[in-house]
Amino acid sequence: MALTRSKNDTDNKSSRLAAQKGGSDNDSLTGTDKVAALLLALNKESGTLLLKELEESEVRQITLAISQLSNIDADEIDHILTEFASQLLRSGAVIGGANSAEKLLTSYLAPEKVANIMEEVRGPAGRNMWEKLSNVQEQVLANYLRNEYPQTIAVVLSRISPDHAARVLALLPEETSFDVVNRMLRLGSVQKDVLDKIEQTLRLEFMATFAHTRRRDAYEQMAEVFNSFDRQTEARFMSFLEDESRDDAERIRSLMFTFDDLVRLDNSSVQTLLQRIDKDKLPIALKGAKPPMRDLFFDNMSERAAKQLLEDMEVMGPVRLKEVDAAQADLVTVAKDLASSGEIVINKNNSDDELIY
Structure with a gap:
């Protein structure tokens, strides 16, 4: 290989x-x-x-x-x-390829299903091989590279994004990673024919099989399932999971994004979110929110708008928990969409990601 x-x-x-x-x-x-x-x-x-x-x-x-x-x-x-x-x-040949497959699927399946299937077929996104490698999960890339010569690893890591290269280096055996760092420091310019050979081999041996073998991480998949539960169902399943395996429960919890996580949004992101959400659902969503969450939204509104929102919440009276869960879920969906398009930033639940001012 x-x-x-x-x-x-x-x-x-x-x-x-x-x-x-x-x-x-x-x-x-x-x-x-x-x-x-x-x-x-x-x-x-x-x-x-x-x-x-x-x-x-x-x-x-x-x-x-x-x-x-x-x-x-x-x-x-x-x-x-x-x-x-x-x-x-x-x-009896016909012209195939990813584009032909996508056109065929579009005739029979919904667009979102076609997009999911083609994402697996095409593999990681990117205009060229090095951009594609930067979008391959670091553990997958590290597992592949650990069997290569340190000089080859150095060339590959020098061509991908620095942050991704750092994560891959951290997953390699220590002795190998130190050797690779030394070689990257002394790499200099790499001849074009060498780069072409490495790129071609990566395409033939790695990328050609990547799209067919890649599977979504089971924990990520289950976290999305838990995100779709109402809070009572989520609590019941999480309690069961904690009894079976606390480590599994913690890992799923760390990958989940819930309404409570919105409290980690910065002021600019909250203001963007306020512009996009259904204003009728905000009072219902905040009805079941903790004080810090309410304050976050109130502080990013004009005094008049905040006063009006508070009055709406008071006039509303008791609200069914099911309605609160649905309204909060809608806000979370909008926040995820804005984050995926880069319009807002959602800080991870990790101390390394905290902002220092």
């Missing part, structure tokens, strides 16, 4: 690509040359469709081949096109 393995992956992949396009080892042109000639012969629309199905490293190879091609006569072009068509007819 090592990234420093034998070097013929690119050539092998080009040969497979050529075979799919109708290449032959008996011809004078290489597989990549034939793909290049085929793209030149096709019209712009067809060529664009094919290029979209190729990976970045393949496009680079083909671009180089196009720049080095000499004149190809009409007979040779006809031969390449005929082989291409013949190969398609023999294999």
Whole structure:
């Protein structure tokens, strides 16, 4: 699995690509040359469709081949096109890819289900390999890299975001991590062919399987389930879980985001939240809130608005617990949406994340 393995992956992949396009080892042109000639012969629309199905490293190879091609006569072009068509007819091939899969799913499934499925298929987000690696869970990346040479690990970590590299380093064996740090300090510039080789191997050996093996963390999944409970059901299940395993209960609790967590919002975030929520639900939500939570909202409103809100809460009289839970859940949903879009910041329940003024 090592990234420093034998070097013929690119050539092998080009040969497979050529075979799919109708290449032959008996011809004078290489597989990549034939793909290049085929793209030149096709019209712009067809060529664009094919290029979209190729990976970045393949496009680079083909671009180089196009720049080095000499004149190809009409007979040779006809031969390449005929082989291409013949190969398609023999294999019954159709153009696939993530985009085709997404279009197909959209015809049968709701958009949110399609989005969830395609997220798993496509793997981590990112415009290139290094951005994608920065979005891979640090434990998963560390488990993969621990079997590589320290020099290779140093190159990979030097290309991803510093905060992510720090978390991955902390998960590696101590001796390995110290060696990697030393190598990163002395790394200097890395040759392009070395980077290309590492990037290609990561794509073939790691990313190709990542999307199919990645599963959501069970604790994160269960925390979302607990978030959806009303407070009585949540208390009942949490009590049961604490009796079975206090560690499991604490881990789930740490991942949950509840109405009480809104108290950790800064003033700017509270004001943004106030602009987006249903004003009719705020009095109901605060009816069951603790004094610090009420004060947080009152302090971020004008004196007149705060007075009006307090009057609404008093006039309201007793409110069913079920209604309070529903109103608070709505506020939490809006807060999560704003946090995911970067409009507000939700501080984690961790002392390391506290702000110092």
